[in-house]
Amino acid sequence: xxxxxxxxxxxxEEAIASLGKTNLPVENMLQPSRELDQGDLxxxxxxxAKVFKMPPAAIADALASAIPEHEALGEVLATNGxxxxxxxxxxxxxxLLEGAMDTIHEVxxxxxxxxxxxxxxxxxxxxxxxxxxxxxxxxVRLHRLWGHEVTAEYYVDDMGKQVxxxxxxxxxxxxxxxxxxxxxxxxxxxxxxxxxxxxxVRWYQAAQKLRQDEDEAPAIEKAIGELVHASENGNxxxxxxxxxxxxxxxxxxxxxLGRLGIQFDRFTKESRFVTNxxxxxxxxxxxALEINGVADNGAQYLDLGAxxxxxxxxxxxxxxxxxxxYATRDIAYHRWKWSMSNxxxxxxxxxxxxxxxxxxxxxxxxxxxxxxxxxxSFIKLPEGKMSTRQGNVVFMDDLLEEAKAxxxxxxxxxxxxxxxxxxxxIAEAVGTSAVRFNIINVSPxxxxxxxxxxxxxxxxxxxxxxxxxxxxxxSIHRRVSSLKASDVDNGLSIPDELPPGLVDLLRVLGRHNxxxxxxxxxxxxxLFAEQLLHLANGYNAFYRDCYIIDEGKVNxxxxxxxxxxxxxxxxxxVGLGITPLETM
RNA sequence: GGGCGUGUAGCACAGCUGGAUAAUGCACCGGCCUCCUAAGCCGGAGAUCGCGGGUUCGAAUCCUGCCGCGCCCGCCA
Numbered sequence: 001x002x003x004x005x006x007x008x009x010x011x012x013e014e015a016i017a018s019l020g021k022t023n024l025p026v027e028n029m030l031q032p033s034r035e036l037d038q039g040d041l042x043x044x045x046x047x048x049a050k051v052f053k054m055p056p057a058a059i060a061d062a063l064a065s066a067i068p069e070h071e072a073l074g075e076v077l078a079t080n081g082x083x084x085x086x087x088x089x090x091x092x093x094x095x096l097l098e099g100a101m102d103t104i105h106e107v108x109x110x111x112x113x114x115x116x117x118x119x120x121x122x123x124x125x126x127x128x129x130x131x132x133x134x135x136x137x138x139x140v141r142l143h144r145l146w147g148h149e150v151t152a153e154y155y156v157d158d159m160g161k162q163v164x165x166x167x168x169x170x171x172x173x174x175x176x177x178x179x180x181x182x183x184x185x186x187x188x189x190x191x192x193x194x195x196x197x198x199x200x201v202r203w204y205q206a207a208q209k210l211r212q213d214e215d216e217a218p219a220i221e222k223a224i225g226e227l228v229h230a231s232e233n234g235n236x237x238x239x240x241x242x243x244x245x246x247x248x249x250x251x252x253x254x255x256x257l258g259r260l261g262i263q264f265d266r267f268t269k270e271s272r273f274v275t276n277x278x279x280x281x282x283x284x285x286x287x288a289l290e291i292n293g294v295a296d297n298g299a300q301y302l303d304l305g306a307x308x309x310x311x312x313x314x315x316x317x318x319x320x321x322x323x324x325x326y327a328t329r330d331i332a333y334h335r336w337k338w339s340m341s342n343x344x345x346x347x348x349x350x351x352x353x354x355x356x357x358x359x360x361x362x363x364x365x366x367x368x369x370x371x372x373x374x375x376x377s378f379i380k381l382p383e384g385k386m387s388t389r390q391g392n393v394v395f396m397d398d399l400l401e402e403a404k405a406x407x408x409x410x411x412x413x414x415x416x417x418x419x420x421x422x423x424x425x426i427a428e429a430v431g432t433s434a435v436r437f438n439i440i441n442v443s444p445x446x447x448x449x450x451x452x453x454x455x456x457x458x459x460x461x462x463x464x465x466x467x468x469x470x471x472x473x474x475s476i477h478r479r480v481s482s483l484k485a486s487d488v489d490n491g492l493s494i495p496d497e498l499p500p501g502l503v504d505l506l507r508v509l510g511r512h513n514x515x516x517x518x519x520x521x522x523x524x525x526x527l528f529a530e531q532l533l534h535l536a537n538g539y540n541a542f543y544r545d546c547y548i549i550d551e552g553k554v555n556x557x558x559x560x561x562x563x564x565x566x567x568x569x570x571x572x573x574v575g576l577g578i579t580p581l582e583t584m
Numbered sequence: 585g586g587g588c589g590u591g592u593a594g595c596a597c598a599g600c601u602g603g604a605u606a607a608u609g610c611a612c613c614g615g616c617c618u619c620c621u622a623a624g625c626c627g628g629a630g631a632u633c634g635c636g637g638g639u640u641c642g643a644a645u646c647c648u649g650c651c652g653c654g655c656c657c658g659c660c661a
Binding site: 080320321323377448461465476537 | 586587588590595597598604605606607609610619621623642654656658661
């Protein structure tokens with residue numbers, strides 16, 4: 001808890017100096033207490049044992065009696081060799097109500113470019129692919145909450161084989177061809193009939209199937225190869241045909257993301273770096289590097305083994321025919337990104353780890369920094385891997401519909417008096433928020449299993465739990481606002497005795513910005529999800545212990561605390577992409 | 585075969601820049617609506633932290649060797 005640490009660090013350092021030593025790394029050792037019932041900050045005294053030639057417990061005792069009284073300190077207790085500091089709840093309350101939470105953000109404003117999602121525009125999002133978007137968008141929101149200037153960017157893969165396949169299929173296959181090729185597959189869900197991502201992915205899948213066919217394949221491969229080649233040489237007609245093929249698909253995908261509250265500030269097309277000459281210049285520069293190598297057919301690569309890469313060390317950036325590769329364009333893209341921002345963050349699936357290494361090492365070779373990368377593992381289904389080919393995927397659109405339907409069922413049971421329109425609004429907010437939370441709640445590097453049961457859980461440990469606490473605070477706000485001024489006690493005095501639920505809430509609030517700081521710097525949004533759960537939990541306990549409106553009179557102190565919690569909850573929810581409903 | 589990641593209660597997961605009784609949710613058992621929304625609150629039970637060594641006053645956390653799972657090792661994207 002930084003709030004307390006700032007106050008007492010000098011006291012602790014003096015106390016240690018009084019035992020005869022200075023220059024010990026006290027600042028790092030004074031840490032947030034592991035066990036919250038022990039206190040707020042803890043100084044383990046074991047490492048001091050050798051220095052002072054005393055048992056740790058005796059050191060803790062000596063330090064405890066050497067710490068002077070301080071307004072911020074509730075109690076200082078030495079137990080089992082630990083020196084525990086408990087914050088004064090009254091002091092904490094006064095600090096928080098005076099706006100302590102608004103003032104401790106960093107002064108320097110950074111401009112951060114976060115690239116996420118960047119999925120190939122060839123079909124609808126399934127839950128696995130959507131993890132990228134949810135993670136990325138949450139990072140965008142949390143950085144903004146922290147005060148950074150953020151650009152959210154989608155890198156559009158508008159050239160290369162995947163789009164070529166789609167464009168070829170749309171040009172050469174009729175609807176009848178497609179459906180007969182896919183006769184053994186599940187039909188597409190009629191709900192999404194008007195959505196181009198669900199429609200056109202059938203053409204893509206049909207073409208993929210044809211490419212497996214021995215008789216058909218050679219001619220198709222030749223045609224697609226020509227398209228790819230033309231796109232990589234910047235052929236404008238071909239690029240235009242590609243765009244006509246993928247743009248409706250991309251629009252459909254973005255519609256899904258929009259429902260989740262995910263938006264982008266900029267779309268940058270991959271072909272841009274080919275047509276403007278950046279890729280060509282880049283390849284010339286790479287060719288002049290010391291670690292450059294040339295294959296028999298003229299293809300070029302960098303030997304990154306010389307720069308510490310293990311395994312396969314040759315990184316090819318230029319084909320034998322002189323054209324560029326995906327990673328080459330990615331490097332050109334990164335140099336362009338660096339020209340605009342002082343921090344780059346990419347969100348990538350774990351399958352891109354090697355590629356990210358190659359891009360990063362090459363950027364360093366060119367004298368540029370490497371971007372920070374947040375990798376995530378794939379979401380599995382209980383039946384196994386999520387795979388479009390095998391048909392065992394959960395589409396985001398289907399999940400969102402199901403979540404909304406479940407939520408609507410719960411709302412109409414819980415609030416029978418609500419009108420249909422209200423129920424739908426609440427259900428949409430609850431459904432989308434729950435889906436986001438269920439995914440962001442898990443640390444990115446962990447591959448987790450998607451289960452409908454969890455995704456549609458609206459109880460403790462879910463987004464609706466947080467939303468519910470927030471709506472309680474809103475309800476109180478509305479009631480107080482509607483009271484006559486004479487019923488509101490204007491004096492703000494903090495009582496000597498505070499109920500436990502209130503103290504817990506204050507302490508959660510006191511830790512809130514510590515958590516946000518960590519999350520923003522270490523790119524670990526799941527910890528912020530946990531913090532909001534604690535906050536909601538804390539608010540519920542406070543709500544239980546403290547009657548804000550009692551017998552028609554408002555307790556001003558309680559009300560101020562409730563209002564602070566309401567505001568922190570609301571901002572935090574926005575930070576996670578949870579809709580802050582005022583009633584539910 | 586090599587590289588990277590992961591393995592924590594029946595299930596799903598926090599904690600992993602070493603610190604005191606391993607946190608949370610689901611499921612399970614018991615209690616709380618004449619009082620600001622019970623999508624809530626309180627209590628209970630449930631864990632050889634994958635297995636074996638090592639470093640340390642102290643290891644879920646660091647090192648090492650096994651084992652399981654995932655991803656990668658294309659002049660694809």
